[in-house]
Amino acid sequence: MKTDEFVTIWDINKAKETLQDNARKTPLVKSFYLTSVTEANVYLKLENMQLTGSFKFRGAYNKIAALTTVEKEHGVIACSAGNHAQGVALSSKLLGINSKIVMPETAPQAKIDATRGYGSDVVLYGQTFDEAKEKCIEIAEKTGRTFLHPYDDPAVIAGQGTIGLEILDNMWDVDTVIVPIGGGGLISGIAIALKSFNPNIRIIGVQAENVHGMKSSFDAGEITPHYEAPTMADGCAVKVPGDITFSIVKELVDEIITVSEDELEQAMKDLLQRGKAVVEGAGALSTAALVSDKIVDYVKGKNVVCIISGGNVDLERISQVCEHFFSSEIVE
Incomplete structure (x- = not known):
């Protein structure tokens, strides 16, 4: 099955036009610190500076803008651990559409508060994203609201693809992109x-090692759920990947790796301390992978872009990360 049956470069260019005056073109900046420790030319695509603090705004806005008049009148509903929720909430507010969001009870409080702040009705349900998703679909069927899938939707995928176009606008000779x-x-x-x-x-x-449904599916050649334990990369804690996205990933992605919670925490600290970037756990996945020894052949001597996907992190989490490393330094 070819990816162009789902999403084409034409769709992504059309999304770029839709987002032209509505989403930010986020910075692509060189990280001299990461360049020095990896022997690569490392650039950070700072989607933590996107509206709502995450790349998710792109896909949400592109999808909602394309709804029919009748669909818009009935309102929309989405499920999310936080970032898709905020993207849908703000997009709906900007487009004058009523929205309801189902979030796991374990979602970070900062993301819950922000979603409500953008004007959405928030329903807390279940301990995981997948449990929240089931509840979301149930409500959609009862109310007639349009269900906005957080990732397995062509319009959402096309919106996220505009990040790739922006990378090329700034760096046509990129070799490797870590996502x-x-x-x-x-x-x-x-x-x-x-x-x-x-x-x-x-x-x-x-x-994350704790939750990697896409990697387990990629390795098995078929959709294979994976969930071991919670992860600080809560924005990426999806046990079962989408059907559409799995087909695309299987065809176009070169490799998928996992990183530990310790590696994630280190990456969050380095981005804060050396990169002056506030990021959530999911946002630090790419740089955690970069400094590991798992993708050296794709990195050394290459022009590398790390996608910093989001910055919606509780202050308590930042405090815990800082305290952890401060305590370690005292012990040493």
Whole structure:
């Protein structure tokens, strides 16, 4: 099955037009620190500076803008651990559409508060994203609201793919792009955009060791759920990837690796201390992978872009990360 049956470069270019005056073109900045420790030319695509603090705004706005008049009148509903929720909430507010969001009870309080702050009705249900998703679909069927899938939707994927176009606008000779994966919408869109321009660009996905449904599916050659324990990369804690996104990833992504919670915490600290970037756990997945020894062949001597997917993190989490490393330094 070819990816162009789902999303084409034309769809991504159309999404770019839709988002032209509504989403931010986020910075692509060189990280001299990461460049020095990896022997690569490392750039950070700072989607933590996107509206709502995450790349999710792109896909949400592109999808909602494309709804029919009748669909808009009935309102929309979405499920999310936080970032898709905020993207849907703000997009709905800007487009004058009523929205309801189902979030896991374990979602970070900062994301819950922000979603409500954008005007959405928030329903807390279940301990995981997948439990919240089941409840969301149930409500959609009862109310007639349009269900907005967080990743397994062509319009959402096309919106996320605009990140790939922005990378090329700034750096046409990119060799490797490292992308966090949850359900797969982000990496699917970016892979289509970049490989439509140059099939030799390497796309590397990264997930947490604790939850990596896409990697387990990628390795098995078929959708294979995976969930062991919670992860600080809560924005990417998806046990079962999408059907569409899995098909795209299977065809276009070169490799998927996992990182530990310790590696994630280190990456969050380094981005804060050395990169002056506030990021959530999911946002640090790409740099955690970069400094590991798992993708050296894709990195050394290459032009590398790490997608910093989001910055919606509780202050308590930042405090815990800082305290952990401060305590370690005292002990040493």
